[in-house]
Amino acid sequence: MLDIRVENLRKQFGSVVAVDDLTLTFPAGTTTCLLGPSGCGKTTLMRMIAGLELPTQGEIFFGTQRVTHLSTYARKIGMVFQYPVVYRGSNVRANIELPLRAEKLSPAERTRRTEEVLDLLEMRHAADADIEDLDNGTRQKVAVARAVARQPQIILFDEPITNVDISAKLQLKRALKELVTRLNQTILYVTHDQTEAMTLADQIALMKEGRIVQYAAPRELYDRPNDVFGGWFLGNPGMNFIEGFAQANLTEIIRSPLFAQPVCLSTPSSSPLTLGIRPEHVRIFPTAQPDTVPARIASRAIVVGGQYLVTLRVGPFSLKAKVAPEIGHTLAEEVWAQLPLDRITLFGTDGHKPNIALQTTC
Ligand code: ATP
Numbered sequence: 001m002l003d004i005r006v007e008n009l010r011k012q013f014g015s016v017v018a019v020d021d022l023t024l025t026f027p028a029g030t031t032t033c034l035l036g037p038s039g040c041g042k043t044t045l046m047r048m049i050a051g052l053e054l055p056t057q058g059e060i061f062f063g064t065q066r067v068t069h070l071s072t073y074a075r076k077i078g079m080v081f082q083y084p085v086v087y088r089g090s091n092v093r094a095n096i097e098l099p100l101r102a103e104k105l106s107p108a109e110r111t112r113r114t115e116e117v118l119d120l121l122e123m124r125h126a127a128d129a130d131i132e133d134l135d136n137g138t139r140q141k142v143a144v145a146r147a148v149a150r151q152p153q154i155i156l157f158d159e160p161i162t163n164v165d166i167s168a169k170l171q172l173k174r175a176l177k178e179l180v181t182r183l184n185q186t187i188l189y190v191t192h193d194q195t196e197a198m199t200l201a202d203q204i205a206l207m208k209e210g211r212i213v214q215y216a217a218p219r220e221l222y223d224r225p226n227d228v229f230g231g232w233f234l235g236n237p238g239m240n241f242i243e244g245f246a247q248a249n250l251t252e253i254i255r256s257p258l259f260a261q262p263v264c265l266s267t268p269s270s271s272p273l274t275l276g277i278r279p280e281h282v283r284i285f286p287t288a289q290p291d292t293v294p295a296r297i298a299s300r301a302i303v304v305g306g307q308y309l310v311t312l313r314v315g316p317f318s319l320k321a322k323v324a325p326e327i328g329h330t331l332a333e334e335v336w337a338q339l340p341l342d343r344i345t346l347f348g349t350d351g352h353k354p355n356i357a358l359q360t361t362c
Pocket of ligand 1: 136
């Protein structure tokens with residue numbers, strides 16, 4: 001197994017800085033999703049790692065080998081692109097086997113590897129099907145199977161699900177999840193779809209404007225974003241933010257309509273703080289409970305899974321909350337809200353998370 005290390009990696013197209021001085025190791029044998037909005041530099045980073053783009057500056061290592069200037073072929077990686085690359089005019093088995101012939105493997109070894117990936121991707125029933133007769137989701141599975149059968153130490157996926165028909169997306173995503181769990185290769189996977197990244201990744205590299213904002217396990221990134229951007233980008237909708245929740249150098253007790261009790265900061269802050277909380281962590285009750293404050297439902301809409309997305313007015317603040325269907329439809333306009341302190345993240349004016357929490361023991 002090989003790790004991938006980039007050091008001070010930068011790519012500039014004219015005045016556009018696509019990748020900005022990145023230094024990071026993608027650990028051997030893990031799956032990392034490069035996640036971020038359009039134009040943040042995901043594809044450029046992957047293309048440099050693949051050898052399809054030369055860095056303006058910096059180095060790339062596979063294990064201890066410096067590969068910065070090696071050709072794509074010499075890097076011996078597997079790649080799966082947005083559009084399935086398949087050999088037309090032949091069947092699935094032949095598609096998987098063809099690159100193995102180029103590697104001069106014995107017929108027995110070629111057959112063994114082909115049968116193995118057919119099983120791994122549950123494609124045995126389609127092994128003799130002509131590529132022309134397959135939908136593009138199954139063709140993409142063939143492209144994945146071909147990359148995997150070569151047994152490269154590193155596999156790069158560039159948004160492999162994006163251009164697959166909606167009907168085949170879920171099935172392909174399930175197949176990829178099963179695959180990345182079972183493979184020991186180092187996998188980099190570009191996506192702008194947070195659900196895909198949350199499902200597939202061991203680690204997510206969240207990118208913004210050519211930089212990696214946070215590199216963490218999906219749950220960690222979701223629950224403890226270290227930057228306002230992570231709170232906003234992840235989640236549907238993203239975090240609620242209340243700017244100027246605490247002012248600079250505030251050490252005294254904070255009395256806020258958001259909390260039933262006074263709260264204070266665990267450490268004094270040198271800059272004003274923004275409070276962040278995810279909609280699903282705002283709790284709503286029909287009657288007063290310990291630690292709840294009065295709130296009013298301003299709007300309510302049904303979202304995925306029958307959940308209710310509710311806009312709450314709490315004092316002068318507006319907050320989004322997600323509640324279960326059985327609660328959502330019974331709530332009257334006047335309700336009680338609770339913001340658990342352990343679900344709150346504070347951010348400084350620079351957007352970063354300082355090591356400060358809210359507490360009730362002041
Ligand atoms: P998307 O999800 O839309 O593919 P991305 O996160 O993969 O976006 P990149 O495609 O890496 O982002 O692009 C990063 C920036 O670099 C963008 O501003 C893009 O316009 C610019 N860029 C990428 N390739 C080139 C190129 N060949 N020439 C000029 N600018 C480029």
